Amino acid sequence: xxxxxxxxxxxxxxxxxxxxxxxxxxxxxxxxxxxxxxxxxxxxxxxxxxxxxxxxxxxxxxxxxxxxxxxxxxxxxxxxxxxxxxxxxxxxxxxxxxxxxxxxxxxxxxxxxxxxxxxxxxxxxxxxxxxxxxxxxxxxxxxxxxxxxxxxxxxxxxxxxxxxxxxxxxxxxxxxxxxxxxxxxxxxxxxxxxxxxxxxxxxxxxxxxxxxxxxxxxxxxxxxxxxxxxxxxxxxxxxxxxxxxxxxxxxxxxxxxxxxxxxxxxxxxxxxxxxxxxxxxxxxxxxxxxxxxxxxxxxxxxxxxxxxxxxxxxxxxxxxxxxxxxxxxxxxxxxxxxxxxxxxxxxxxxxxxxxxxxxxxxxxxxxxxxxxxxxxxxxxxxxxxxxxxxxxxxxxxxxxxxxxxxxxxxxxxxxxxxxxxxxxxxxxxxxxxxxxxxxxxxxxxxxxxxxxxxxxxxxxxxxxxxxxxxxxxxxxxxxxxxxxxxxxxxxxxxxxxxxxxxxxxxxxxxxxxxxxxxxxxxxxxxxxxxxxxxxxxxxxxxxxxxxxxxxxxxxxxxxxxxxxxxxxxxxxxxxxxxxxxxxxxxxxxxxxxxxxxxxxxxxxxxxxxxxxxxxxxxxxxxxxxxxxxxxxxxxxxxxxxxxxxxxxxxxxxxxxxxxxxxxxxxxxxxxxxxxxxxxxxxxxxxxxxxxxxxxxxxxxxxxxxxx
Amino acid sequence: xxxxxxxxxxxxxxxxxxxxxxxxxxxxxxxxxxxxxxxxxxxxxxxxxxxxxxxxxxxxxxxxxxxxxxxxxxxxxxxxxxxxxxxxxxxxxxxxxxxxxxxxxxxxxxxxxxxxxxxxxxxxxxxxxxxxxxxxxxxxxxxxxxxxxxxxxxxxxxxxxxxxxxxxxxxxxxxxxxxxxxxxxxx
Numbered sequence: 001x002x003x004x005x006x007x008x009x010x011x012x013x014x015x016x017x018x019x020x021x022x023x024x025x026x027x028x029x030x031x032x033x034x035x036x037x038x039x040x041x042x043x044x045x046x047x048x049x050x051x052x053x054x055x056x057x058x059x060x061x062x063x064x065x066x067x068x069x070x071x072x073x074x075x076x077x078x079x080x081x082x083x084x085x086x087x088x089x090x091x092x093x094x095x096x097x098x099x100x101x102x103x104x105x106x107x108x109x110x111x112x113x114x115x116x117x118x119x120x121x122x123x124x125x126x127x128x129x130x131x132x133x134x135x136x137x138x139x140x141x142x143x144x145x146x147x148x149x150x151x152x153x154x155x156x157x158x159x160x161x162x163x164x165x166x167x168x169x170x171x172x173x174x175x176x177x178x179x180x181x182x183x184x185x186x187x188x189x190x191x192x193x194x195x196x197x198x199x200x201x202x203x204x205x206x207x208x209x210x211x212x213x214x215x216x217x218x219x220x221x222x223x224x225x226x227x228x229x230x231x232x233x234x235x236x237x238x239x240x241x242x243x244x245x246x247x248x249x250x251x252x253x254x255x256x257x258x259x260x261x262x263x264x265x266x267x268x269x270x271x272x273x274x275x276x277x278x279x280x281x282x283x284x285x286x287x288x289x290x291x292x293x294x295x296x297x298x299x300x301x302x303x304x305x306x307x308x309x310x311x312x313x314x315x316x317x318x319x320x321x322x323x324x325x326x327x328x329x330x331x332x333x334x335x336x337x338x339x340x341x342x343x344x345x346x347x348x349x350x351x352x353x354x355x356x357x358x359x360x361x362x363x364x365x366x367x368x369x370x371x372x373x374x375x376x377x378x379x380x381x382x383x384x385x386x387x388x389x390x391x392x393x394x395x396x397x398x399x400x401x402x403x404x405x406x407x408x409x410x411x412x413x414x415x416x417x418x419x420x421x422x423x424x425x426x427x428x429x430x431x432x433x434x435x436x437x438x439x440x441x442x443x444x445x446x447x448x449x450x451x452x453x454x455x456x457x458x459x460x461x462x463x464x465x466x467x468x469x470x471x472x473x474x475x476x477x478x479x480x481x482x483x484x485x486x487x488x489x490x491x492x493x494x495x496x497x498x499x500x501x502x503x504x505x506x507x508x509x510x511x512x513x514x515x516x517x518x519x520x521x522x523x524x525x526x527x528x529x530x531x532x533x534x535x536x537x538x539x540x541x542x543x544x545x546x547x548x549x550x551x552x553x554x555x556x557x558x559x560x561x562x563x564x565x566x567x568x569x570x571x572x573x574x575x576x577x578x579x580x581x582x583x584x585x586x587x588x589x590x591x592x593x594x595x596x597x598x599x600x601x602x603x604x605x606x607x608x609x610x611x612x613x614x615x616x617x618x619x620x621x622x623x624x625x626x627x628x629x630x631x632x633x634x635x636x637x638x639x640x641x642x643x644x645x646x647x648x649x650x651x652x653x654x655x656x657x658x659x660x661x662x663x664x665x666x667x668x669x670x671x672x673x674x675x676x677x678x679x680x681x682x683x684x685x686x687x688x689x690x691x692x693x694x695x696x697x698x699x700x701x702x703x704x705x706x707x
Numbered sequence: 708x709x710x711x712x713x714x715x716x717x718x719x720x721x722x723x724x725x726x727x728x729x730x731x732x733x734x735x736x737x738x739x740x741x742x743x744x745x746x747x748x749x750x751x752x753x754x755x756x757x758x759x760x761x762x763x764x765x766x767x768x769x770x771x772x773x774x775x776x777x778x779x780x781x782x783x784x785x786x787x788x789x790x791x792x793x794x795x796x797x798x799x800x801x802x803x804x805x806x807x808x809x810x811x812x813x814x815x816x817x818x819x820x821x822x823x824x825x826x827x828x829x830x831x832x833x834x835x836x837x838x839x840x841x842x843x844x845x846x847x848x849x850x851x852x853x854x855x856x857x858x859x860x861x862x863x864x865x866x867x868x869x870x871x872x873x874x875x876x877x878x879x880x881x882x883x884x885x886x887x888x889x890x891x892x893x894x
Contacts, residue, residue, distance in 0.1 A: 029876050045841070079858055137882055138873035156873055164874050184871070184879045191883065196787055212853035214860075222869040222884030225824045229817040230787050247853070248846040254864070255842050265807040266842065266866050268723070269884070271820075272849065275859035279787070279817045281780035287817075 005358055012333035013652035017660055022158045026330050027664065029157045030321040034637050036263025037318065054256045055376045057249045058312035065240065068210040069293060072243045075213025079275030081289035088296045089119030095292060096235060097128050103233055105130060105199035111224035112136035113204025114315060115294060116237045117337050118350060133194050135223040137187060141167060150330045152317035152339055153261050201227030205238035207253045211246050214274040215291065218257060218267035225269055234276060234289040240298050241311045253314060260316035260374040297350045306385040310345040312375040319369035319379055324639035324661040325362045334362050341369040345382040357390035361653060364643035365516035366609035381561055387518020399438030400517040403645040407509040410482040413448035421447045440655035443648050444690055446483045453485035457504050468501035469586065473537040473544050477551035478509040479682035490700045491547050491579055498586040506533050510554040516644055527559040535568040544576040549681050550644065552578050553610035580619035590626045597703055599628030604674035606688060608681035609639045620680055620699050634668045642687035658687065666691035678702060712805050712838055713892055719808035723867030724880055725888040733761050736891055737768035740830060743889055744774055744795055747828045751775040753790050755798035755822040765797065781818045796822035797830045802837040804845055809866040810890060811845065813852055815859060823865060829885040831865060835894040
């Protein structure tokens with residue numbers, strides 16, 4: 001049934017799911033990196049605002065990149081180094097091979113460079129009879145076993161000390177003790193003669209400075225210092241997007257890379273290399289430096305409205321450290337050469353849409369990469385674009401199509417309730433649903449309500465409020481309308497009790513699945529429809545309030561982007577609130593009878609991913625506190641794994657992966673001494689309840705049901 | 708003010724597994740260097756370009772203490788092996804950054820870079836008056852350095868010993884560069 005592409009992807013996911021020790025290593029690595037990043041940012045003078053500074057620099061420099069590259073090249077040459085502008089990988093490789101032949105070079109010592117991997121430079125050099133040695137320890141380990149990096153910053157994180165010791169035993173023909181310190185001594189001895197005798201030293205560059213013609217090379221190990229100083233010939237391969245304007249810009253990049261990648265203030269060694277220096281006195285041999293500035297699709301990328309933002313990537317790898325599915329499957333499944341979330345648009349642009357489409361379905365559109373990116377790149381929307389373009393050649397799988405049209409199914413389920421609910425409880429029906437539709441039979445599905453919120457509200461009619469304190473247009477999304485209209489009514493009554501006039505304007509479901517699975521045409525259509533529905537209300541002074549985090553996210557963040565910041569979309573975004581944020585702005589926020597309603601009770605709180613840019617649940621938690629509850633925020637720093645409807649899907653690319661992502665969070669909730677879980681997301685609730693065995697409540701339902 | 712900044716540097720440097728010594732005046736540097744050489748079982752030490760008086764003082768103190776001393780100018784034909792044969796490298800930093808625990812080395816000759824990279828122990832020396840608070844403060848002196856040297860010029864931020872966590876995420880020092888790093892701050 002599934003295409004070859006999906007068969008391959010399933011196989012890779014299944015392999016990753018089976019290899020628990022490898023998964024644990026990866027999980028610990030990315031978790032540590034993002035926790036350290038958090039701590040490092042907290043002590044920066046400007047805190048999170050440093051991302052704004054980084055973005056400002058990158059956007060400014062990308063806008064005038066052609067001029068900056070010209071200026072950079074001119075300054076590099078003025079310093080006596082050579083510049084080669086390479087149109088593509090073949091041109092760069094041709095230049096290197098010619099140079100190597102001229103110098104009669106035998107060995108190339110390399111420090112880590114992703115750009116050199118982009119054009120797969122090692123292979124043709126080896127074909128030409130030279131030996132290429134990776135000197136970054138992690139890269140060296142995987143080079144020896146002919147693998148690709150498992151992680152951008154920790155390429156060999158999946159190898160144990162024992163495995164590494166065996167690799168070097170084989171390499172050196174001598175016994176290598178199985179402990180990390182001893183291995184390190186062996187590696188030092190093994191690489192030292194290579195550093196001392198290499199004919200060519202090859203590096204990348206983390207930054208190029210137009211103002212001075214210097215390149216920056218950052219390494220913790222110091223290998224780039226040696227390969228850029230000892231061999232008489234130095235070659236640097238850098239993408240043209242690495243060029244920034246000033247020394248100050250370069251300093252910010254130098255800070256942003258390690259802070260974002262691993263929470264270090266600076267990389268241990270940062271070499272600012274301008275031209276080529278002599279080595280000692282009376283040097284007879286000419287010393288050269290060749291800076292290859294690679295285009296390879298970047299100029300075209302700049303002209304593409306959807307992908308130009310990807311040029312602002314500084315290659316820190318933070319998106320990989322927060323990506324929930326990357327954190328389970330790693331770079332062998334989640335990547336071609338460029339791995340992780342940002343790897344999807346980059347692969348599409350430099351290696352082809354088809355290659356990107358092979359792993360793009362691993363993106364579950366939680367949006368967290370956008371929240372951690374130091375250049376504030378809207379990675380999720382670019383990935384949606386890749387999925388969208390790819391679908392023209394490789395149509396969306398049936399289950400994705402059905403989930404994108406979830407509103408139709410919800411309508412049907414509601415119309416036919418309680419029969420629909422009875423059917424969904426039937427094992428045979430669920431088996432058939434799994435076979436025919438791809439909905440995992442193990443997943444508990446929410447019950448449908450025959451009386452939708454719209455019907456109930458229409459029957460009751462709007463409550464006339466004279467001199468309302470606020471006028472509210474309630475945005476309900478699918479769950480509160482079709483599944484839990486009581487929740488919707490509770491929210492509405494809560495606002496009315498505090499003097500608000502509430503209406504339910506005509507509306508569609510928020511349509512986020514269209515973004516998640518990549519049908520941007522339909523995503524835009526829904527966005528436009530909802531904006532058209534809501535704009536007249538906002539123009540008459542209504543404020544939009546939503547109870548579902550993803551719906552609020554759409555209204556505030558996705559729609560303006562999808563609709564090119566149209567006036568109406570921006571006005572609606574500015575006047576949209578999360579329910580509890582809005583409540584906190586009203587007088588009489590805590591009703592007298594509610595003050596101690598939750599006293600002596602302790603709950604675990606879960607922040608849905610789409611709520612993170614909206615205030616990360618602070619208002620809902622304050623709501624619980626104000627009613628006497630003790631609230632423990634339980635989080636791993638990434639997604640719970642459900643990701644909207646992703647976790648409903650049968651198989652490895654769905655239920656199974658969502659369980660693997662959720663495991664550490666489930667464990668956190670199980671270990672916490674709480675009586676139940678509170679979250680505002682209807683879908684996270686399903687997942688958490690199954691995964692932990694705890695009851696999961698929306699805060700409003702908690703007040704209604706928990707006695 | 709200055710003392711507080713030095714304190715920030717010393718703490719940050721220690722957190723990077725570096726060892727900082729704050730001394731009063733240039734005269735106090737050579738004895739510290741000799742002490743470190745003794746502690747790390749050094750036989751041969753390589754000195755990079757140092758300010759005039761300091762170079763002489765350190766060289767004679769090292770010779771007196773019985774260490775073999777390699778000094779610039781280094782003969783190109785003997786490099787890089789001569790510096791590789793040294794156990795300790797001693798070099799000067801043009802300035803330092805407290806926030807990040809970084810010494811910033813200016814080099815017009817790559818031999819200087821080898822002195823601070825190849826030996827297993829590195830000692831970096833700088834004036835407390837050249838200690839900057841934040842990384843962003845480094846932009847101006849760097850810009851000036853590259854403007855003053857329109858041809859070859861290399862500046863390097865060095866923040867503690869060579870480190871890696873590439874095996875099992877376990878921090879280990881000295882995989883390629885020095886495993887021990889000392890900073891001497893002349894107050």
